[in-house]
Amino acid sequence: xxxxxxxxxxxxxxxxxxxxxxxxxxxxxxxxxxxxxxxxxxxxxxxxxxxxxxxxxxxxxxxxxxxxxxxxxxxxxxxxxxxxxxxxxxxxxxxxxxxxxxxxxxxxxxxxxxxxxxxxxxxxxxxxxxxxxxxxxxxxxxxxxxxxxxxxxxxxxxxxxxxxxxxxxxxxxxxxxxxxxxxxxxxxxxxxxxxxxxxxxxxxxxxxxxxxxxxxxxxxxxxxxxxxxxxxxxxxxxxxxxxxxxxxxxxxxxxxxxxxxxxxxxxxxxxxxxxxxxxxxxxxxxxxxxxxxxxxxxxxxxxxxxxxxxxxxxxxxxxxxxxxxxxxxxxxxxxxxxxxxxxxxxxxxxxxxxxxxxxxxxxxxxxxxxxxxxxxxxxxxxxxxxxxxxxxxxxxxxxxxxxxxxxxxxxxxxxxxxxxxxxxxxxxxxxxxxxxxxxxxxxxxxxxxxxxxxxxxxxxxxxxxxxxxxxxxxxxxxxxxxxxxxxxxxxxxxxxxxxxxxxxxxxxxxxxxxxxxxxxxxxxxxxxxxxxxxxxxxxxxxxxxxxxxxxxxxxxxxxxxxxxxxxxxx
Amino acid sequence: xxxxxxxxxxxxxxxxxxxxxxxxxxxxxxxxxxxxxxxxxxxxxxxxxxxxxxxxxxxxxxxxxxxxxxxxxxxxxxxxxxxxxxxxxxxxxxxxxxxxxxxxxxxxxxxxxxxxxxxxxxxxxxxxxxxxxxxxxxxxxxxxxxxxxxxxxxxxxxxxxxxxxxxxxxxxxxxxxxxxxxxxxxxx
Numbered sequence: 001x002x003x004x005x006x007x008x009x010x011x012x013x014x015x016x017x018x019x020x021x022x023x024x025x026x027x028x029x030x031x032x033x034x035x036x037x038x039x040x041x042x043x044x045x046x047x048x049x050x051x052x053x054x055x056x057x058x059x060x061x062x063x064x065x066x067x068x069x070x071x072x073x074x075x076x077x078x079x080x081x082x083x084x085x086x087x088x089x090x091x092x093x094x095x096x097x098x099x100x101x102x103x104x105x106x107x108x109x110x111x112x113x114x115x116x117x118x119x120x121x122x123x124x125x126x127x128x129x130x131x132x133x134x135x136x137x138x139x140x141x142x143x144x145x146x147x148x149x150x151x152x153x154x155x156x157x158x159x160x161x162x163x164x165x166x167x168x169x170x171x172x173x174x175x176x177x178x179x180x181x182x183x184x185x186x187x188x189x190x191x192x193x194x195x196x197x198x199x200x201x202x203x204x205x206x207x208x209x210x211x212x213x214x215x216x217x218x219x220x221x222x223x224x225x226x227x228x229x230x231x232x233x234x235x236x237x238x239x240x241x242x243x244x245x246x247x248x249x250x251x252x253x254x255x256x257x258x259x260x261x262x263x264x265x266x267x268x269x270x271x272x273x274x275x276x277x278x279x280x281x282x283x284x285x286x287x288x289x290x291x292x293x294x295x296x297x298x299x300x301x302x303x304x305x306x307x308x309x310x311x312x313x314x315x316x317x318x319x320x321x322x323x324x325x326x327x328x329x330x331x332x333x334x335x336x337x338x339x340x341x342x343x344x345x346x347x348x349x350x351x352x353x354x355x356x357x358x359x360x361x362x363x364x365x366x367x368x369x370x371x372x373x374x375x376x377x378x379x380x381x382x383x384x385x386x387x388x389x390x391x392x393x394x395x396x397x398x399x400x401x402x403x404x405x406x407x408x409x410x411x412x413x414x415x416x417x418x419x420x421x422x423x424x425x426x427x428x429x430x431x432x433x434x435x436x437x438x439x440x441x442x443x444x445x446x447x448x449x450x451x452x453x454x455x456x457x458x459x460x461x462x463x464x465x466x467x468x469x470x471x472x473x474x475x476x477x478x479x480x481x482x483x484x485x486x487x488x489x490x491x492x493x494x495x496x497x498x499x500x501x502x503x504x505x506x507x508x509x510x511x512x513x514x515x516x517x518x519x520x521x522x523x524x525x526x527x528x529x530x531x532x533x534x535x536x537x538x539x540x541x542x543x544x545x546x547x548x549x550x551x552x553x554x555x556x557x558x559x560x561x562x563x564x565x566x567x568x569x570x
Numbered sequence: 571x572x573x574x575x576x577x578x579x580x581x582x583x584x585x586x587x588x589x590x591x592x593x594x595x596x597x598x599x600x601x602x603x604x605x606x607x608x609x610x611x612x613x614x615x616x617x618x619x620x621x622x623x624x625x626x627x628x629x630x631x632x633x634x635x636x637x638x639x640x641x642x643x644x645x646x647x648x649x650x651x652x653x654x655x656x657x658x659x660x661x662x663x664x665x666x667x668x669x670x671x672x673x674x675x676x677x678x679x680x681x682x683x684x685x686x687x688x689x690x691x692x693x694x695x696x697x698x699x700x701x702x703x704x705x706x707x708x709x710x711x712x713x714x715x716x717x718x719x720x721x722x723x724x725x726x727x728x729x730x731x732x733x734x735x736x737x738x739x740x741x742x743x744x745x746x747x748x749x750x751x752x753x754x755x756x757x758x
Binding site for chain 2: 078079080081100120121123124125126127128130171195424426428429430432434436440538539542543546547550
């Protein structure tokens with residue numbers, strides 16, 4: 001077959017004036033040492049550091065000065081839908097991934113465009129989630145996981161395609177929206193497609209050549225450990241995607257990934273625990289071996305993906321230091337686990353939003369028991385809280401190691417109604433088996449006075465420190481800084497805000513062009529601190545807004561269109 | 571049937587290459603099952619208890635939930651299942667209630683809409699029974715079946731394309747190609 005794709009990709013690079021490039025210093029290759037050092041002048045990883053804290057010690061912008069924060073440049077992406085990627089910054093070079101798989105390379109201080117990669121997507125592609133969550137950097141390349149299921153290596157200086165490989169067949173329902181995770185030259189990606197009857201996996205590629213190194217499925221094949229938790233052939237099409245970048249512990253040499261729910265959505269179609277769905281899994285990046293796991297909840301029937309990677313936080317319990325994993329679950333519980341070379345152990349779990357499904361959580365194993373009247377099934381309609389988007393969906397929490405506070409972007413008071421219907425598997429077709437319920441199966445609890453929340457929890461006491469509420473639902477990823485601030489957008493009023501991390505008080509806000517569902521970052525250029533984020537409402541934030549409008553009789557409109565915003569002090 | 575692929579002019583302009591550059595092209599035979607539905611094709615059920623069977627109006631209940639269908643070339647018995655863009659959703663409506671613009675495309679009330687959402691290309695498989703709206707499970711776009719699948723909710727930018735139908739010896743056949751572009755349009 002004559003393949004035009006590489007040629008298209010090459011021709012689609014927009015080479016622009018090199019004036020901006022002249023103002024930049026030579027490109028600094030990204031090395032394993034630089035990624036481990038957590039150089040705060042750059043923002044080299046999806047969450048800034050391998051531990052996924054989403055924290056920077058930068059403190060020029062602090063609770064005293066933040067009132068003067070102002071935009072210094074902005075850049076329209078020219079695209080609609082969900083702009084969720086963090087601007088990845090390497091010593092003055094900024095890389096922004098967008099929906100439809102464009103990548104913009106910009107001068108981080110001026111916003112000058114250095115190059116643009118445009119991917120030509122197939123006409124017959126379906127995009128359940130039209131978004132991308134960022135590039136990863138290694139050496140002198142930027143790596144992009146695409147919605148048509150390719151991994152693309154771009155020259156970070158010129159934007160030219162160095163290589164690309166097909167990770168899976170998009171026509172069979174596989175797609176990718178995550179930022180890759182790179183450890184020591186190993187580029188790791190996970191796949192989306194839990195709605196389409198895929199079999200989820202994490203795969204690794206050689207950063208230099210693109211050669212596949214390993215592929216680890218999230219559903220065991222017959223005979224493998226855990227395979228007894230899947231009946232019949234359900235393992236072949238059981239979903240369990242991985243669509244958020246994992247964390248990495250260099251001491252244990254383990255990566256930690258959150259996994260999605262099983263498919264079809266109704267648990268009664270696949271009786272059993274369905275390992276390793278709705279779990280955290282630990283994978284050795286050198287070999288791909290799945291070393292250990294913890295399942296947050298078994299036999300999901302609520303579409304509660306637990307894909308957000310746990311934060312690696314060492315916290316106190318009963319006077320002891322615990323090397324921990326902390327995860328604000330889509331199932332509405334805040335999970336504290338202990339990570340080790342041989343096991344992931346349960347420590348404790350607490351609901352952080354109203355949750356009416358779990359009747360108990362085993363104090364030793366962490367296994368929840370359910371109120372089965374709240375568990376939808378095939379032909380059985382049930383209502384449950386939180387909604388299918390959970391107490392927190394993918395938007396990442398952050399952690400301030402100085403104050404010991406974990407910041408959770410949450411949604412309270414929203415619930416779902418679901419009923420299952422029989423569904424037949426066909427490659428690439430919807431394989432959810434969800435029937436139709438009133439108002440799209442969405443409702444707000446009676447008497448609710450708000451939906452969105454930003455919560456702060458002390459990880460050592462396990463207690464909530466404060467909660468700031470919003471009328472709007474909240475899809476805002478968070479950034480914590482050494483300036484005692486938390487940055488977050490996420491609401492339907494287009495605002496990007498800075499909060500006092502000690503109290504939750506709003507200290508600064510700025511109305512952008514659209515809703516802000518992008519991951520915020522901070523960095524410096526020539527000693528000056530900047531905060532950057534993409535505005536660009538879409539995907540599930542917009543879908544939830546549609547359902548709120550339907551159920552509440554409102555007509556809230558949030559404009560779309562992506563813009564990169566960069567803020568600094570005068 | 572052959573199809574020639576070339577780089578479009580816009581791609582060249584974007585690349586700053588202008589005109590006069592030699593672009594390699596290659597012809598290949600497009601598999602007949604990938605071709606869009608053609609006039610005269612039969613329409614058959616795609617899935618369900620009648621899968622593969624020719625569609626007649628009596629096999630569809632009035633205002634029933636739309637079901638998937640595919641075109642089939644009667645000369646070669648080729649089922650046009652080589653592209654998801656070929657799939658349609660069919661139901662039977664009351665011809666007297668169809669909008670004037672929609673009516674010519676139905677056959678004894680049987681109407682076929684592209685199964686592919688114009689927003690981001692998902693399969694429009696859901697049905698809001700009390701409002702007679704086709705619904706996309708991805709982003710809640712809603713389409714009014716009596717009014718040419720006009721968008722009445724959600725982010726879809728335009729209606730679903732209609733596959734015009736007619737009757738031939740009591741069975742449904744394709745009368746013409748899709749009325750509009752099938753699927754989503756890439757931005758930028």
